[in-house]
Amino acid sequence: MRDSTFKGALSDRTAKTFMGVLFGATLLVTLLNQVFPPDSALHVSAYTVTLLGKYLCYALLALALDLVWGYCGILSLGHGAFFALGGYAMGMYLMRQIGDRGVYGNAELPDFMVFLNWSELPWYWQGFDQFWFAALMIFLVPGLLAFVFGWLAFRSRVTGVYLSIITQALTYALMLAFFRNELGFGGNNGLTDFKDLLGFSLQEDSTRVALLMATAISLAGAFVLCRWITGSKLGRVVLAVRDAESRARFIGYRTEHYKLWVFTVSAILAGLAGALYVPQVGIINPGEFSPLNSIELVVWVAVGGRATLYGAVIGAILVNYGKTVFTGIMPEAWLFALGGLFVAVTVFMPQGIVGLVEKHWPSLKQRFLKTPGDNDTPMAEGEQS
Amino acid sequence: MGYSFSRMLAAIVLAIMASLSWADEVLQDTTASPQTIEAMADADVEEDIAGAPPSIQDILNQLASRSFDDKEAAIRQLAEQDSPRVVPLLNALMNRDLVHNREDDTISLGSKQDGQWLLLDPVSETEIGTVDSRAARPVVINNRLRTVINNQLALFALNSDDSEQRVQAAAQLIGNDDPDMLSALRLRRESEDNSRVIEQIDTALNIAALGSDELTARLNAIDTLSSNLHPEVKNRLNERLRLTESDAEKTALTKALRRIDSRIENFQTADTIFFGLSLGSVLLLAAIGLAITFGVMGVINMAHGELIMLGAYTTYVVQQLLPNSHEWSLLVAVPAAFLVSAFVGILIERFVIRFLYGRPLETLLATFGVSLILQQAVRVIFSPLNRTVITPDWMSGALQINPVFSLTYNRLYIIFFALAVFLGLLTLLKKTRLGLQVRAVSQNRTTARALGIRSERVNALTFGLGSGIAGIAGVALAQLTNVGPNLGQSYIIDSFMVVVFGGVGNLWGTLTAAFGLGIANKLLEPMAGAVLAKILVLIFIILFIQRKPRGLFPQRGRAAED
Numbered sequence: 009m010r011d012s013t014f015k016g017a018l019s020d021r022t023a024k025t026f027m028g029v030l031f032g033a034t035l036l037v038t039l040l041n042q043v044f045p046p047d048s049a050l051h052v053s054a055y056t057v058t059l060l061g062k063y064l065c066y067a068l069l070a071l072a073l074d075l076v077w078g079y080c081g082i083l084s085l086g087h088g089a090f091f092a093l094g095g096y097a098m099g100m101y102l103m104r105q106i107g108d109r110g111v112y113g114n115a116e117l118p119d120f121m122v123f124l125n126w127s128e129l130p131w132y133w134q135g136f137d138q139f140w141f142a143a144l145m146i147f148l149v150p151g152l153l154a155f156v157f158g159w160l161a162f163r164s165r166v167t168g169v170y171l172s173i174i175t176q177a178l179t180y181a182l183m184l185a186f187f188r189n190e191l192g193f194g195g196n197n198g199l200t201d202f203k204d205l206l207g208f209s210l211q212e213d214s215t216r217v218a219l220l221m222a223t224a225i226s227l228a229g230a231f232v233l234c235r236w237i238t239g240s241k242l243g244r245v246v247l248a249v250r251d252a253e254s255r256a257r258f259i260g261y262r263t264e265h266y267k268l269w270v271f272t273v274s275a276i277l278a279g280l281a282g283a284l285y286v287p288q289v290g291i292i293n294p295g296e297f298s299p300l301n302s303i304e305l306v307v308w309v310a311v312g313g314r315a316t317l318y319g320a321v322i323g324a325i326l327v328n329y330g331k332t333v334f335t336g337i338m339p340e341a342w343l344f345a346l347g348g349l350f351v352a353v354t355v356f357m358p359q360g361i362v363g364l365v366e367k368h369w370p371s372l373k374q375r376f377l378k379t380p381g382d383n384d385t386p387m388a389e390g391e392q393s
Numbered sequence: 394m395g396y397s398f399s400r401m402l403a404a405i406v407l408a409i410m411a412s413l414s415w416a417d418e419v420l421q422d423t424t425a426s427p428q429t430i431e432a433m434a435d436a437d438v439e440e441d442i443a444g445a446p447p448s449i450q451d452i453l454n455q456l457a458s459r460s461f462d463d464k465e466a467a468i469r470q471l472a473e474q475d476s477p478r479v480v481p482l483l484n485a486l487m488n489r490d491l492v493h494n495r496e497d498d499t500i501s502l503g504s505k506q507d508g509q510w511l512l513l514d515p516v517s518e519t520e521i522g523t524v525d526s527r528a529a530r531p532v533v534i535n536n537r538l539r540t541v542i543n544n545q546l547a548l549f550a551l552n553s554d555d556s557e558q559r560v561q562a563a564a565q566l567i568g569n570d571d572p573d574m575l576s577a578l579r580l581r582r583e584s585e586d587n588s589r590v591i592e593q594i595d596t597a598l599n600i601a602a603l604g605s606d607e608l609t610a611r612l613n614a615i616d617t618l619s620s621n622l623h624p625e626v627k628n629r630l631n632e633r634l635r636l637t638e639s640d641a642e643k644t645a646l647t648k649a650l651r652r653i654d655s656r657i658e659n660f661q662t663a664d665t666i667f668f669g670l671s672l673g674s675v676l677l678l679a680a681i682g683l684a685i686t687f688g689v690m691g692v693i694n695m696a697h698g699e700l701i702m703l704g705a706y707t708t709y710v711v712q713q714l715l716p717n718s719h720e721w722s723l724l725v726a727v728p729a730a731f732l733v734s735a736f737v738g739i740l741i742e743r744f745v746i747r748f749l750y751g752r753p754l755e756t757l758l759a760t761f762g763v764s765l766i767l768q769q770a771v772r773v774i775f776s777p778l779n780r781t782v783i784t785p786d787w788m789s790g791a792l793q794i795n796p797v798f799s800l801t802y803n804r805l806y807i808i809f810f811a812l813a814v815f816l817g818l819l820t821l822l823k824k825t826r827l828g829l830q831v832r833a834v835s836q837n838r839t840t841a842r843a844l845g846i847r848s849e850r851v852n853a854l855t856f857g858l859g860s861g862i863a864g865i866a867g868v869a870l871a872q873l874t875n876v877g878p879n880l881g882q883s884y885i886i887d888s889f890m891v892v893v894f895g896g897v898g899n900l901w902g903t904l905t906a907a908f909g910l911g912i913a914n915k916l917l918e919p920m921a922g923a924v925l926a927k928i929l930v931l932i933f934i935i936l937f938i939q940r941k942p943r944g945l946f947p948q949r950g951r952a953a954e955d
Contacts, residue, residue: 083754083757160936160939161939163939164939164940164942165942166938166939166942167942168753168754169693169753169754169757170893170938170942172693172754172757173889173890173893174893174934174935174938176886176889177886177889177890177931177934177935178935180886180931181927181928181931181932181935184924184927184928184931185924185925185928187924188924188925299886300882303695303758303761306758307758307762310758340769340772340773343765343766343768343769343772344765344766344769344770346762346765347761347762347763347764347765347766347769348762348766349762350758350759350761350762350763350765351745351759351762351763351766353758354749354755354756354758354759354762355745355748355749355759358755
């Protein structure tokens with residue numbers, strides 16, 4: 009049994025392995041990028057660094073979704089919205105950092121506002137020139153939206169498919185809204201052309217590596233946080249809500265409160281993922297709100313395996329790696345592959361890769377470990393029993 | 394329900410009105426010979442011609458003159474001739490097809506061929522030879538002459554046997570102050586018995602009367618024009634309001650303008666509601682198949698939009714296969730689209746959904762995967778570019794109720810089509826054996842099976858039915874929007890909203906929700922703009938579902954029907 013304290017979550021074996029692999033990979037990439045000169049065979053390009061950073065952002069987003077879907081049974085088809093809102097909050101800070109280096113050289117207004125003939129900064133852009141304020145908003149805006157939306161939805165017991173559809177409507181409505189120039193977020197083009205973050209140029213390799221590190225640390229922190237939440241007493245109740253909501257309610261738990269709490273935490277994590285994503289890819293536009301993104305996110309979690317947390321991370325990285333490879337070699341085939349993945353995962357492996365491996369672990373381990381030495385096998389079996 | 398029926402009745406009345414005006418044409422008889430009226434109308438220009446009546450060629454030869462006054466006289470004289478050649482010759486003059494042959498100083502029809510003029514006799518259209526390109530040149534006309542020719546042509550059209558031409562001619566003369574034209578209109582008014590022509594002539598005459606010297610004549614004209622929606626009327630009344638010094642006239646004018654404005658506003662509301670109904674019928678078509686698969690079977694089919702898209706592409710393919718019969722290829726396309734989409738739907742049910750019954754969230758994901766595959770397949774087969782589906786003639790154009798209000802035929806037909814599909818489906822579910830079985834399975838699968846219904850077969854057929862209807866929706870949508878791989882995606886969220894808003898498992902709820910949302914969307918659009926209107930509707934639905942999580946008409950107890 010796991011220790012349900014935060015310290016316990018930090019020191020349990022899964023978390024240790026997870027962090028070990030994560031930091032190991034990140035440090036390796038960092039070293040290869042920073043130590044070896046660009047013409048060396050061992051050098052890792054800044055592109056790869058950013059790509060890895062992007063995957064880790066997606067992993068963080070998948071982790072957030074796994075928390076609500078895997079553990080609480082809420083299939084949100086609108087998590088892309090929280091991701092994008094976090095991204096926009098970061099994007100607004102980065103826009104203000106451009107200052108007078110924009111095309112129009114206006115120190116006060118971002119380029120697109122000058123282009124639209126706006127004379128002053130809208131009220132909701134105030135304060136975004138301060139990093140602390142932007143950072144606060146990265147957590148606050150997605151969190152608040154999730155809180156209000158969840159409060160309304162869970163209180164009136166909107167569940168299952170209905171909830172999925174209205175979360176989808178939410179992100180769809182936000183996408184339409186952000187496409188409007190009048191809203192003041194750059195319309196169709198979104199926010200882009202960023203120069204620097206906290207004074208460090210975004211073009212520098214060192215900044216990219218630092219962003220990758222920050223993402224890895226955030227992911228590790230979020231992982232431990234989720235382990236802690238799911239291992240705590242609250243986590244047990246959340247599981248009960250997933251499996252038999254009415255019973256949990258009849259026993260006397262205010263199930264909507266538990267759901268709301270988990271939903272809000274998850275939205276905040278998604279927002280954080282978006283905020284880390286934007287400086288690395290250099291753009292945020294309304295396309296991030298598109299319902300397709302949110303559904304794709306669900307399949308990452310499904311591929312990896314629900315309710316395991318690390319499964320979501322593995323799924324996000326694998327699917328996105330597959331996407332990068334596929335769209336590079338044969339772009340037409342990617343959607344076939346993704347579509348096939350959706351079908352195959354739901355029909356043939358409902359527990360995802362992690363579930364598949366766990367199911368076949370004993371036989372795999374036996375076959376795999378037979379060759380090096382026979383004395384390993386009894387131990388593996390002993391562990392299983 | 395009663396609400397939507399009254400809408401339907403209104404549409405039927407409109408259709409009857411349209412057919413009545415066609416009947417007018419048939420009943421129309423030609424009383425006065427056009428030429429006599431013509432001669433009387435232009436009596437005053439005849440004075441300077443004496444002696445034996447000149448031939449058409451003689452009159453035409455006067456066009457060789459350099460003076461535009463001479464040319465005008467010649468044109469007027471030509472117009473008085475009692476000959477079928479007059480209109481073609483006037484048109485030829487307009488189109489610079491009449492040429493002046495400098496060698497013998499005559500006028501004939503001419504066309505340039507191989508750097509030479511091929512000349513034709515203006516009356517008989519027989520060839521009279523070719524001349525060098527510099528030996529002849531087209532008769533030059535100026536804007537004043539163009540107006541004269543146009544007026545003369547309008548007069549001919551005004552006295553044509555074809556009532557449609559008379560309506561157009563009279564409409565063209567609205568706002569014309571030329572006294573000759575007005576007297577011609579007055580003459581025609583006496584013998585005219587087509588109400589549409591009379592209406593146009595009255596408008597033209599009353600507008601002219603606004604410029605009369607007598608106050609009472611002006612007041613009468615203002616009074617009769619006060620319910621007239623022709624845009625020229627509003628212009629002239631406004632102009633009159635600036636010029637007039639009489640207080641009585643001012644009051645009358647303000648009143649008339651206010652009445653016209655309020656009428657225009659009413660018709661604009663009617664127009665908005667028509668567009669709302671049209672959008673509603675599109676939503677109904679898109680959502681009704683979903684209402685079956687989602688409502689009756691509890692299956693979330695995210696590929697529904699792509700089944701609509703398949704229907705649209707089937708329409709395209711049918712048109713490609715029958716290139717010479719656009720007029721009726723739709724009749725083939727509707728069953729073809731039904732079969733194609735139903736077939737694909739049954740495949741989806743047999744190979745994917747069958748394994749996922751009772752796990753709605755998993756069906757959602759799996760069918761989403763299917764939708765991606767279908768989209769990409771269409772992209773690979775038909776290219777990612779949009780395809781154009783040709784609209785048949787009987788669907789293009791509009792039913793013009795008055796100058797500010799018209800109903801486009803394609804939207805009108807789609808409203809009827811959507812209602813027909815709805816009623817057909819309702820009958821199918823209520824009156825047939827399959828419908829009974831579908832309802833039984835949807836109410837209680839176990840009991841239905843116990844009573845000997847093969848629920849597997851019913852599932853496949855129901856899913857095929859819902860998908861087939863999506864295909865039919867695709868045929869209708871192909872007439873309104875571009876046919877492209879993303880066609881389905883843009884309708885899937887809206888369709889879900891309609892089904893959820895109306896209440897799952899309730900077809901009447903779907904109907905109400907589709908028309909309600911369609912009209913609400915269009916009513917909001919002028920106030921908020923298209924995108925914001927859509928956002929507002931979405932927010933409304935999100936909030937509505939919080940209040941009533943089961944939609945407008947929640948399914949209770951036994952019934953998906955009743």
